[in-house]
Amino acid sequence: MYRVWDFVSTYSLLLIGGALLALVWANVSPDTYHHVVDFVLIEDFFIGHAHEVNGEIHRTLTLHYLVNDVLMALFFAIAAKEVWEAIILEEGSLRGKKAATPLIATLGGMVGPVAVYLGIAAVLGVFEQVHQGWAIPTATDIAFSYLVGRMVFGAGHPAIRFLLLLAIADDAGGLLILAIFYPSGELAPEWLLLSFGAAAAVFVLANWLPLKLDRGRELQPVSVWVRKTLSFWPYLIAGCISWYGFQEAGIHPALGLLPIVPTIPHADRGFGMFAEAEEHLHDLLNSMEHALKVPVEVILLFFGLLNAGVEFSAISEPTWLVLAGLLIGKPAGILLMGWVGARVLGFGLPEGMTLRDVFVLGCVAAIGFTVALFVASVAFDPGPVQDAAKMGALFSFFAAAVALAAGRLLGVQKVDY
Template identity: 75%
Template sequence: MYRVWNFVTNYSLLLIIGALIALVWANVDAASYHHFVEFPLWDHAPIGHAHYNDAGEVTYRTLTLHYLVNDLLMAFFFAIAAKEVWEAVILKEGSLRGKKAATPLFATAGGMIGPISVYLGLALFLGSDVYDAVARGWAIPTATDIAFSYLVGRLVFGAGHPAVRFLLLLAIADDAAGLIILAVFYPSGDLAPEWLLLSLGAALAVFFIFNWLPRRRDAGNQDRPNSTWVREKLGFWPYAVAACASWYGFMMAGIHPALGLLPIVPTIPHADRAFGIFSEAEQYLTDLLNHIEHILKHPVEIILFFFGLMNAGVEFSSISEPTWLVLAGLLIGKPVGVLLFGILGAHVLRLGLPAGMRTIDLFVIGCVAAIGFTVSLFIAAVAFDAGPVQDAAKMGALFSFAAAGISLLAGILTRVKKIPG
């Protein structure tokens, strides 16, 4: 696995610490916690939470600590996730290309349809009032936290088991689908799609001027003087400027700005091979895309700490129906969906499973993938306005850590044979 362990351990620990501090703080002194989270850094700022007049027009914006973390800084986290998705799809040996990715992609579809069905089905069973209150949160239990799922997957299967790689493929495809869901179904304000032209223009300009054109001029010249000059003299700065423009375009378009860097990621020069999802070995590649990811690694660890601190501060008294709906979607819908759709792909459509992996392992993988945490928290924060429903849904995302214990038990009951890596 090319030492993925160090990467996800670093990300996970800081995130957990931030979440635990928030959880304790909110239950000891909720007022001071919420005052801290919504602390205004800049009133009448060019970016931030919008304030509207009676005509529905934005009059001014306030940059709060919560907005800074969730809407601006988390863009770097999603950019790294997008980088892994992009390489997995575009490179010849990418992990989401070809037949080897077919069954994991079917399992991913099941791991999303299953939770949605359970969440909305149970909400409807509880009555129309509950359904109307929680229906917008249907995407919360679809998420899979890559870092935590990987850590638990190693404990259940062992680092060398083919199910661990299958789990990583499922998780990264799940994240890709989650990014699409966030962009399409959870706008951050009134839609103004014309502003997306700014993001598109920034992406096209930086690609053609600083990526395509130097390579075009270097065609047939092994010394690559133009590409070398752009890389050594300009580095990542043209892409940083384009990223700022793209982020602003997303904010003004009403699409969640945390996704604003996604159009820029494919424009950055990248290697022609990948070592695997979140592989530490890729830090030794010299292409600009991997270089930028390596630069962002430690800042994003700190960002995730603050993300946990800003979003996990939920009072235990807020536990209610949305909590159990999110949990049921994750703990029931995810394993069942992964198993059924995995069987459909592997056996009905005869796409097969990796050598050394059993059909029942699909169910265990689904249990591990039920750890939603990071992305589930993020979706809960954008799906509902601040208040009891949002807090209850966030508690369900936090409680999804129960999937770790369930996964270990499922591994024992299904007699998983650990394979050390």
């Protein structure tokens, strides 16, 4: 349990603290809160919010942009690292037939919320005002869903591994949605050549070339020198270049480190983000993740503080649409597509798991929070609609109570080690 609690405390507790502080602050003194959020750090900088002045593009670096668009790139890099290892490693959790049903269920867990969100929006006659927020309820907060899953199923239940597979795949889908459907400005895809060029250059110069020069040399002196002397610096420089390429390309720059993550040397296997053995992997990729623990913790504190400040008077249709998408669409979609994968397509379920467990697991996965809050901040311009959608993301914590109640009503048997 220590490893689970350590992860949740690292990536979630300060986030919750920042979000709660923001809620109180925004409802007690909204003017001062928004003044801090929009505080200008540097005018006419090379990074920041773009605006046109006399036909020329100028950028202003605000505190909100610094956190959401620059520093959150480190959080998404960690998510990308987990997805990358799950796909590329021989023992990766997203490889082979064992991942088929969870991956199919993930599709349902993304399509179901979108269908519920847009369907209810059309019935209520607010489709035009809120349709941009369709991706908000597709999110799953991996840390909190895992913790609640342990409470519902117990540590040894096969549904826990199913949930982790689904959450990792959900992260991958969320990253693609952000990149494709939520550009940060006018698209200029030629700038992506800079990002992928930086990734290719750092892979060749700091990874492939040293290994080639060390071929046939038992002590691998060049690779050791690069690792010990240059360490993470080549990847940091490449990451900054890639981030800038994403900003100029009009793709959300918080995703700017994604092309660099696969170029970093990594272990031949991964034990999973909640395994104690993961702490003992000292390849460069895992070492960098461990070094980012405290910085990302602080970044998430400020992310919650600068994004969750919503006045309760803002609660309106988008709040209920996001909640309906998460609390209705996600469990229903996961159950339906889980059934298709297990029964119709014949991939089956893990031994000891039933479709009732899949439904309860879908309720657990309805906790959106972190990524849902992030998507709400990019889906809508600042204003009442964005605030209402953010409130729906915050209220998704009620999914924990729904999951606990569903587990009890459906007779889910907890399985401890």
